[in-house]
Structure formats: structure tokens, C-alpha cells
Amino acid sequence: MLASSCSTIFSPDSSHTFLSSRPHKDLYHFKLSYSHLIVRAQRNYYSVLGIAEDAGKPEIKSAYKKLARTYHPDVNKDPGAEQKFKDISNAYEVLSDDEKRSIYDRYGEDGLKGGPSMGGFSSIFDELLNNFDGMGMGGNFRNGFSEGEDLAYSLRLDFREAVFGIDKDIEINRLEDCPTCEASGAKPGSKSYVCRTCNGHGQLISSIRTPFGIVQQALSCPDCDGMGESSTPCNKCRGEGRVKKSKKINVKVPAGVDTGNKIRFECEGNSGKKGGPPGDLFVVFEVRADPVLKRDGNNILYTCKVSYLDAILGTVKKVPTVDGMSDLKIPPGTQPNVTLMMAKKGVPFVNKKSKRGDQLVKVQVEIPKKLNVEERKLIEELVNIDKARVPSS
């Protein structure tokens, strides 16, 4: 039952997050679910990751990545987070590897004991701590594989597309698991051999002289990526386990976005190296300016020229708005530089379509530079009327 409640959270359908209102509450959800899971007496790698036993690879990756981000000790200072993180990493190490997973499915954890790449987690973990960069922009996660890089795609939108939202198809280029070697990086059919550089240890110890004495440091072996073994590299991906591919993605741009807003597409970034979890794709919006309407958050700014006569007597003017031409009432006695409000003619609030900003119209009163004879006569008459008026104290 727990597994099924988690799988809805991990569902790929819910993975498109608009960042201005990024729901941290579902991370919180994980914590709750997880704390229930670990109460179980017998540890089960599937329940540790909160997935069903028939979960596919992308689901495993996605579950691992989310949990790793939640429980990484750099991010989560709760006591016990470190242990949880180790358990999560342990579970992912096994379930992401077809061979280890099938052994685990048949014989349980005992079946995996003594295997070459099991054990030694504390040192690997320490290395992880040094490489993990907060919310993960592709740090080395563990020996041999690493999380895929996040990708950014800049999507240009017309002014009104951003105001009212639009559906757009984009094509991204990214690195995907190499189909030839199934992301392992090894030439199919080739045998792996013990790495000569590190003699199978996966680590190289180097000594650094510091003012406090000689400090020994363990580094991941560069020749085998810390795996302790090497193999003939796959021809297709040159041993990286990833190949370039393009993918079409449908972006539902919500109404009201502005330049710099972004949408996260979880796990749509580059594949991880050698089977590591994929990165995310961020679609960042860049909104083209409009020649007359200026945007100020959810409001639209516009300047309207009004003749001095219309300002005095009042009138109705046609002004451009995002909805097309609209009537603006200029009340009699309108003063220069006054701002008139056209309510709800602004930009919808993201994810709250019914709520809209306003259009704010600044009135620029135009005084004529030249008058014809008749106009001059009339105005002089006005001046005389004004002079004759009893001054009001």
C-alpha cells in the first residue's frame, strides 16, 4: 500500500513543475512516506526507493534522484538523513544494475554480499560529500557513474503569447543512454579486466604536503572511473555510455509568464553517465517586448496623448490593450500626468487564470504650439472671462 502511494508521487505525469510556484510540499511528502517505510523490520530496496517491484529503469532513476536530493546530508541536516541517504544510494546501486537486481530479486541482500563493487560505502560516501553540489547540477554521484547534466533551453515568446499562454513544441539535443552498450560504455561481448592503474581498488592514494604535515587523499581512479575494472570501450559512444539524440518536447506555456521564468521537466536532461540518474530540462522564457504596451509584472503600462480640450471637457479614447482596442474614459478636468486605471486589462497571474493585473494609462496632455487666428481669438475671450471672474478665496 505504501509503495502504491509513493508511486503516484513519482509518476512522470506530475513531474512538470512550474518554478515560480515550485511545490516543496511533495518533498515533504517523501519524508513522511519514507519515515513510515524505514519502520519496516526488513529492509527492502524497492520500498527504500518507494517503488513497485516491477518498476522500470526511468522510474528507479527518478525515485532515487528525488530521494537523494531530499536526504543528502548537505541539504538535510536531520539526524538520520545521512543513514537514509546511504540506504537510498545502496538500493539504487543494486536496482539500477540489471545483473545485481536479478541477483537481489532471487536471493535478497545476502546474494550480493562479497561482490566486487559492494561494500566500501563509507569511503564512497565521503567522496560523494565532496562532489555533491547542493541541488545537483551533475555532480559525481558514485564511483563509475554520475548524474546527468541539467539542460537549459531558451524559449522566445511573443508578448501576447506570454500574456495568454501557448502550446509550443521544442526540439532539444541531449545525451541519451547508448543503445549499443545499454549505457555501460563497454563494447558488447567484451570482457572486463582488472584496472592496471589502481589494481582493481578503484581508488588512488595520493599524499599532499600541507603546513600541518602529510595528508593522504583517496581519489577515484581516472582510468576506470573508480570501478576497479575496465573494458573495451563501446564503438558507438566511445565508452561514455551516452550518445547525442534530439527529442521533441511539448511545452504548455501558462498564461502570465515573463522573461526569466522557467519550467522544469524532470529527468528530461542528459542521461547520467554509465547508468546514473538523468538531469532535468529547464525551459527558460524570453519574452519579446511590445512596441506600445510595456509590462510591469502583472500590470501593463501605456501612455495616452490627450488634447488640452479633451482633458478639460472629457472624452472617450480608443486605446490598445492586450485584448485589442478598448474604450478609455477621460473624465472632464483630467490633469496632466494623471494615471487612469483600466481594471483587469493586465496580465493573468500564472496558474490563477481568473486573476488579472490592470492596465495603467498615463495621460499626457498636449498643448498646441501654434494657434490659428480663430483659436487665438476664442482663447483670449476665455482669458477675459477668467479675469472677470470673482476670485474665490
Ligand SMILES: [Zn+2]
Ligand atoms: Zn555505447
Ligand SMILES: [Zn+2]
Ligand atoms: Zn582503476
